[in-house]
Amino acid sequence: MTAGSPVVRLAGVTRSFAQGGVTIDVLRGVNLSVRPGEIVALLGPSGSGKSTLLQAIGLLEGGFGGRIEIAGIDASKLGKDMRAAVRRDHIGFVYQFHHLLPDFNAIENVVLPQLVADTPRGDAEVRATELLTALGLGQRLDHRPSQLSGGEQQRVAVARALANRPRLVLADEPTGNLDEATADKVFQQFLALVRGEGSAALVATHNERLAAAMDRVVRLHDGILEE
Numbered sequence: 001m002t003a004g005s006p007v008v009r010l011a012g013v014t015r016s017f018a019q020g021g022v023t024i025d026v027l028r029g030v031n032l033s034v035r036p037g038e039i040v041a042l043l044g045p046s047g048s049g050k051s052t053l054l055q056a057i058g059l060l061e062g063g064f065g066g067r068i069e070i071a072g073i074d075a076s077k078l079g080k081d082m083r084a085a086v087r088r089d090h091i092g093f094v095y096q097f098h099h100l101l102p103d104f105n106a107i108e109n110v111v112l113p114q115l116v117a118d119t120p121r122g123d124a125e126v127r128a129t130e131l132l133t134a135l136g137l138g139q140r141l142d143h144r145p146s147q148l149s150g151g152e153q154q155r156v157a158v159a160r161a162l163a164n165r166p167r168l169v170l171a172d173e174p175t176g177n178l179d180e181a182t183a184d185k186v187f188q189q190f191l192a193l194v195r196g197e198g199s200a201a202l203v204a205t206h207n208e209r210l211a212a213a214m215d216r217v218v219r220l221h222d223g224i225l226e227e
């Protein structure tokens with residue numbers, strides 16, 4: 001990938017689901033470019049296909065039409081293993097519910113994805129400690145998820161998403177599960193950290209106020225993306 005080339009480039013991305021003999025066209029030709037370091041809000045009503053679009057970009061499933069490029073790699077025609085490799089090397093995920101491993105403490109949850117990416121354990125622990133400390137969790141490193149508040153759990157999930165220095169962070173309602181005050185605080189920390197790391201991000205949200213804090217807003221409407 002050359003310096004200025006997009007982290008994500010979608011051209012004519014489609015996705016349909018067959019349900020009880022009826023086909024719903026959820027994505028009907030989505031075009032999108034995200035530049036390195038750019039933080040983009042993905043707005044759209046419930047059921048408009050935001051999660052489906054993040055799944056396309058996250059290379060989690062097949063079944064999409066059109067072209068999906070991640071970090072200059074045409075992922076549309078890759079098999080499952082190659083898609084997993086692109087995902088591991090370039091993408092971090094934050095979900096509405098944290099999906100942390102319950103039997104592992106905060107630092108281990110942030111170390112594990114780095115071990116999967118062949119980072120030596122010592123380096124992975126240093127990185128995890130730095131990220132968690134930057135998120136205000138320096139005193140919570142050895143707490144398991146059940147010993148953390150909802151906001152703290154989401155911050156561990158943010159640290160985990162950034163652990164492998166992804167070029168792209170995909171976030172699906174990352175603070176949708178938190179009360180408003182906590183959501184605002186966690187979201188500001190998320191934005192500051194992503195900006196500091198220089199990662200690009202695409203953040204699905206219903207929240208216009210959070211969207212306004214990002215660099216650009218795109219909206220899904222009738223299966224098409226509008227600026």
Ligand SMILES: Nc1ncnc2c1ncn2[C@@H]1O[C@H](COP(=O)(O)OP(=O)(O)OP(=O)(O)O)[C@@H](O)[C@H]1O
Pocket residue numbers: 017018019024026044045046047048049050051052053
């Ligand atoms: N695996 C599936 N099989 C059938 N239909 C699906 C499947 N996944 C999603 N859909 C349908 O696709 C549409 C878009 O769903 P999606 O979850 O992407 O919307 P969303 O914008 O993320 O919604 P929300 O904001 O409520 O999370 C919905 O009508 C949903 O029912």
